[in-house]
Structures are given as C-alpha cells and as structure tokens.
Amino acid sequence: MAKTAYVRTKPHLNIGTMGHVDHGKTTLTAAITKVLADRGTGTFVPFDRIDRAPEEAARGITINISHVEYETDTRHYAHVDMPGHADFVKNMITGAAQLDGAILVVSALDGVMPQTAEHVLLARQVGVDHIVVALNKADGADEELAELVELEVRDLLTLHGYGGDSAPVVRVSGLKALEGDPRWVAAIEALLDAVDTYVPMPERYLDAPFLMSVENVLTITGRGTVVTGAVERGTVRVGDRVDVLGAGVETVVTGVETFGKPMDEAQAGDNVALLLRGVPRDAVRRGHVVAAPGSVVPRRRFTARVYVLSAKEGGRTTPIATGYRPQFYIRTADVVGDVDLGDAAVARPGERVDMTVELGRDVPLEAGLGFAVREGGRTVGAGTVTAVLD
Ligand SMILES: Nc1nc2c(ncn2[C@@H]2O[C@H](COP(=O)(O)OP(=O)(O)OP(=O)(O)O)[C@@H](O)[C@H]2O)c(=O)[nH]1
Numbered sequence: 001m002a003k004t005a006y007v008r009t010k011p012h013l014n015i016g017t018m019g020h021v022d023h024g025k026t027t028l029t030a031a032i033t034k035v036l037a038d039r040g041t042g043t044f045v046p047f048d049r050i051d052r053a054p055e056e057a058a059r060g061i062t063i064n065i066s067h068v069e070y071e072t073d074t075r076h077y078a079h080v081d082m083p084g085h086a087d088f089v090k091n092m093i094t095g096a097a098q099l100d101g102a103i104l105v106v107s108a109l110d111g112v113m114p115q116t117a118e119h120v121l122l123a124r125q126v127g128v129d130h131i132v133v134a135l136n137k138a139d140g141a142d143e144e145l146a147e148l149v150e151l152e153v154r155d156l157l158t159l160h161g162y163g164g165d166s167a168p169v170v171r172v173s174g175l176k177a178l179e180g181d182p183r184w185v186a187a188i189e190a191l192l193d194a195v196d197t198y199v200p201m202p203e204r205y206l207d208a209p210f211l212m213s214v215e216n217v218l219t220i221t222g223r224g225t226v227v228t229g230a231v232e233r234g235t236v237r238v239g240d241r242v243d244v245l246g247a248g249v250e251t252v253v254t255g256v257e258t259f260g261k262p263m264d265e266a267q268a269g270d271n272v273a274l275l276l277r278g279v280p281r282d283a284v285r286r287g288h289v290v291a292a293p294g295s296v297v298p299r300r301r302f303t304a305r306v307y308v309l310s311a312k313e314g315g316r317t318t319p320i321a322t323g324y325r326p327q328f329y330i331r332t333a334d335v336v337g338d339v340d341l342g343d344a345a346v347a348r349p350g351e352r353v354d355m356t357v358e359l360g361r362d363v364p365l366e367a368g369l370g371f372a373v374r375e376g377g378r379t380v381g382a383g384t385v386t387a388v389l390d
C-alpha cells in the first residue's frame, strides 16, 4: 500500500517534555495529542503507546525517548517525550539535543527536584534557547502551593539564563485533560498557545551541507538499515550520497520519511528516518553523524571552557585534574575523553576552567558546540568547544 506523502503546510519545530521523574511528562504528552486530536489536527497517542517497552510498563517510568507529531493552528511539531529518572539522563540528553524549545514539566505538588534542575542545565548546554513551564498536577495543588512552586521554577530558569521572569508558566493537569475535563482541556490549549508564541521559529541553515546526528538505528525487514534524527542543517533527498561518520562508510539515501510519511526532501529541523543503501545494522550507532560527502572532517582534539558542577548541583565533591577521563556528550554522541588542564593545576566543583580534550574517537566538532560531561552516571560538568585542534 502506498503511503501518503508528507505535505509541508506549516513551519515545523521540535519540542519536547523534560523534567523530574513522575512529574507527568508522558501523561501530558498523551493529553496534548488528545486535545489536538479532538480539535482535528492530530492523532491521539495514548500513554501506553508512548511508554511502550515492557520494562517501561513494568516500572511505570519512561526509559527511551519517544516521538509523537501534532499540529496547532500555526505549526507542525515533532514532540520528544524524555525520561526523568536519574538513570536515564543520557537518553534525555539525546532528546534535548534535537529541540528548538522545551516544555519543562514540574509537579505543583513536589516543586523543583534534582532532575528538574539537571535537565534545565543540560538543555542550556545542548542549545535549547526557550523553555515553557507546565506546572502539572495543578488539579491537586492549592493556589498557595502552586505559587510557591512557580517562584521556585522562575528562579531556576533565571539561574541558567532563561529569563525566568518572562517565561510562560501554565498550570495544567495532564491527567484531568486526558479524562476530558473542560477546565483542564482549556489549560492544555493555553499551554500550546504559550509554546506557539513563546518559542520562536529558529533560523534553519538550508543552504549549508547536510548534517544529521544519529539518534536511533532500526532495521526494516526487506529494506535495510534506517537511521533517525533531527536534521541539523542542509537538505537531503532520495538518491543523495552521504558519509556516515563514525561508521566510516559512504552510501546513498534510498528513502526519506517523517513519522512514516515519505518526503521528497528533508530539510534542517525535520525529524526524519533515512534508509541507507547497503549499510549493515551493526555498522551504525547513535552518535554517528550522517553528512554530505567531504563536508566535515571529524576530529578528536579541542579546547573548551567547562563549568564543573558544584556538589549542590549534583556534581563532584572533589576537584578534577589533568588525566581526568570522563564521558563527553556531544550532539547525540557519548565519547570518552582525556582532560588536560594545562597551567591550572586543578579545577574545583563550582569553578569554570579552560581545558584541552582528546576524545577516544573522531567526531564532527566546531567552535561553539555545547556538551555535557558525565561520570559514573551523573552530570559533573557543562562546556562549550572554544577551538578545534588538529
Ligand atoms: N493528580 C495528577 N496526577 C498526574 C498528573 N499527571 C500525571 N499524573 C500521575 O503521575 C504519575 C507519573 O506520570 P507520568 O506521566 O508517567 O510521569 P513522567 O514524568 O512521564 O515520568 P518519567 O517519564 O518516568 O520521568 C502517574 O501515576 C500519573 O497518573 C496530573 O496532572 N495530576
């Protein structure tokens, strides 16, 4: 059966839900799709279609990021629902790396919790410039409590350079909206209006050479290997040659789809699946980069300015020194790297430091690229590439 092609009628943006475990991100995601489905501009995606892995159902938490699509009156959105649990922050980073704006979900009953703060810090680092707050579970919180939590969230945003005074904070109840309660359906509408108006359409570099960092790799039986992700820049069409950096192969794109709909051309910002000719499934991994042939030379050495998180922010209690070997999260990649602090003998938690990094493998790098530094499953630093070295 021929599939209906994607028709580009509205500007496309990538948004997503982030925040502490159990604050209601997946419920809210399902509620948004329900409200828009009732309006006729989307398809309802129930909770158990978003958290659909057996382990997710058994534990009642999100583990893998998952994507849904919907439209408001003015825009088409790809929405990534991210996990909140501390063990799955690495999956959250992959999701956040693709976003143009984020919905920070904070339970009005619980307030700012550790991963609320960690996600805001990471979002800043991977280049998310706008955050709208969904103060969720407002059905159970009295006004006084909700106001306290709102102040706390605004302070957190300001601390990370998000302008907490102007960010929209909308009281919602994902759960009640899913049940169809008109008051809370209206609250979801208000949240979507806030996203439509507060998150600007980012500049898309359509004329630049194509580049997409791989989020996921799938096999479609009988067709081959598919890589998914958000196109960072440029455009790609069926028949285009591409390099798969990391896998060390050059190949041809034989299919381009978005949410199961074929496209003539994917462009910067689109969330897509690319079918690659003759590439074995196990040759490609999350973190590899698909790019126009010869357009980028992956490197492993760079200088960076890094903020070492304080213990209070969930970071280390002891300083770092030359020889330190944490993981670097760059775009969707996760690579080990050796740190050289040069003249600075050590950098203490809470300090900013210039360092030279040598990664364990080559990755496409450029000045200004943000990254997170993690060790033993927790975030210990946040940095920006200042120069790429030979
Ligand atoms: N009272 C109330 N409960 C809610 C609301 N939204 C979610 N919940 C409940 O909170 C629990 C967690 O909801 P989820 O949507 O799974 O939370 P999550 O943020 O996606 O959790 P992780 O993805 O694992 O971080 C569930 O029991 C929900 O039914 C709400 O608006 N009001």
Ligand SMILES: [Mg+2]
Pocket: 025, 026, 027, 051, 061, 062, 081, 082, 083, 084
């Ligand atoms: Mg969830």
